[in-house]
Amino acid sequence: MDIISVNNVGYEIVRLLGKGKGGYSYLAIKDGKEYVLKQIHHEPCSYYQFGDKIQSEINDYKRLSDIGIRIPKMIDVDVKNERILKEYIDGDTIYDLVCRDMMTEDYISQVREMCSLLYPANTNIDYFPTNFVVCNGQIYYIDFECNNYMDEWNFENWGIKYWSKTPEFMQYWNDHRQ
Template structure:
């Protein structure tokens, strides 16, 4: 599937700078660490360009938490990008990738992470409604994604999935049966972000969220959205 993915620009890395063709970017900060990669924010150093002012460079590395074999990580991401395009959900544009540097570059999506919103104020129907709509759209196209709250940004244009991970649909890992429990676990997410200890959000020794404490809240939320109730606070 990935043989059809052509890198839009040539990517070159050198120390704390990168180039997309001849357009230079300078490293600004680390954005986060995932199961198989570290993401970095870069800013364009020149004003005259049609390329984005800020981009994200995702560099794959060996970790102790890989769900995809390291040697297949880039190929899987490119395949996932095609799946997201097929499903038509909001996600960052792929700008370049490199087998030499084993990385990819994508547009930076400004806004607030769902995980930050969850910790700061909690989430309500205004956040869950577009997420359920996105999940339904993905399911209709035969895919599910990583519904963890750090993978989503909300801005004036709507909800964006900023990761590229996408799999053939499996209801065990969809939003209603997996991701929603992370979106409801405000205290657990706060402690996880502060400490990195997955015991605050996951059941022992498995990549499954705590379910029982949030079951009634989940059921109430899903009934309310199914009935078309107005968002909380409206």
């Protein structure tokens, strides 16, 4: 097993959870407890411009926490090695639920409740369904990425296109299945 350290504390890497625009997220274990360990990467992304990624994660976490969005707790940050340790939220992603025809109207209602907090705070999140996990019937936004509000990228104009088997969702699914 691989060990990755966050501020000189080693965590056993169990498996890759996913790769996003800004980093790789791994399921990690320490003393029998599960965590998400995110390693920032600097791979090019044609449709998104980054500044200081680790500082953006810290700032975005604080912003979303202050707004009151259900997100995993940020436990530790290793700025030098660009690593973040956060709470692991166990459950299926909205993406997986859409794939298995297990979406419910309640999950849409919950994301709309998040929007009712985000929009007045001039904030959008990345509404792509891989960024949401359902745990005990509640959805959690497991990414920390957020940006200033723009109609083009809000849930109603962009995100909703990926929360059911729309043509946009099916195109993504076809392009990314293994």
